[in-house]
Amino acid sequence: MKLFSWNRSKFVDCPSCGITVGKDSLICRKCGMRFETRLDSGYVGEAIDHYKKGIREQKSGRHKEAITHYTAAIELLPIYTLAYNNRGVAYQESGEIENALLDYEHAIKLQRKLAVAYYNKGVAYKVLGKLQHALINFDVSIRFNSTLAVAYDHRGTVYQSLGKHLYATKDFNTARRLKADTS
Numbered sequence: 001m002k003l004f005s006w007n008r009s010k011f012v013d014c015p016s017c018g019i020t021v022g023k024d025s026l027i028c029r030k031c032g033m034r035f036e037t038r039l040d041s042g043y044v045g046e047a048i049d050h051y052k053k054g055i056r057e058q059k060s061g062r063h064k065e066a067i068t069h070y071t072a073a074i075e076l077l078p079i080y081t082l083a084y085n086n087r088g089v090a091y092q093e094s095g096e097i098e099n100a101l102l103d104y105e106h107a108i109k110l111q112r113k114l115a116v117a118y119y120n121k122g123v124a125y126k127v128l129g130k131l132q133h134a135l136i137n138f139d140v141s142i143r144f145n146s147t148l149a150v151a152y153d154h155r156g157t158v159y160q161s162l163g164k165h166l167y168a169t170k171d172f173n174t175a176r177r178l179k180a181d182t183s
């Protein structure tokens with residue numbers, strides 16, 4: 001007798017846009033990226049392994065180790081958009097904001113509509129005190145993903161700093177509503 005079990009390992013995040021795709025698919029139905037091999041084999045599989053290890057290290061607060069794994073993933077698969085984005089976050093969390101910005105830029109160059117990279121860029125500019133730059137990036141991230149609650153939250157605080165309290169309140173309310181919808 002054999003129990004049916006849902007095998008999550010048949011799926012993996014598309015290296016380019018992050019949507020869940022079957023490891024045996026040769027093209028991503030969302031971003032249209034064509035994969036040269038199955039996503040669990042060869043150098044692509046190796047890159048994805050490094051990417052996953054990077055996430056694990058990052059979640060445990062080991063940013064340096066995370067950066068090493070993301071870099072290895074990028075070396076194997078130079079179009080690994082999500083690895084650029086995540087490495088940017090790891091750089092940012094280690095205080096290397098300039099390197100973080102370069103990685104977000106690179107991710108955006110590869111995937112023009114990657115809302116999360118614009119969001120991260122906005123946060124980086126906010127930390128640097130460049131509020132107008134932050135605002136533009138939160139705007140774009142919301143344009144590409146109107147359900148990203150954290151982007152509204154951050155844009156709200158920027159509006160607040162700029163004295164635009166009405167806009168701030170509107171963004172905070174939107175963020176609260178989105179969070180309530182998903183909880």
Ligand SMILES: [Zn+2]
Binds near residue numbers: 014015017019032
């Ligand atoms: Zn994709």
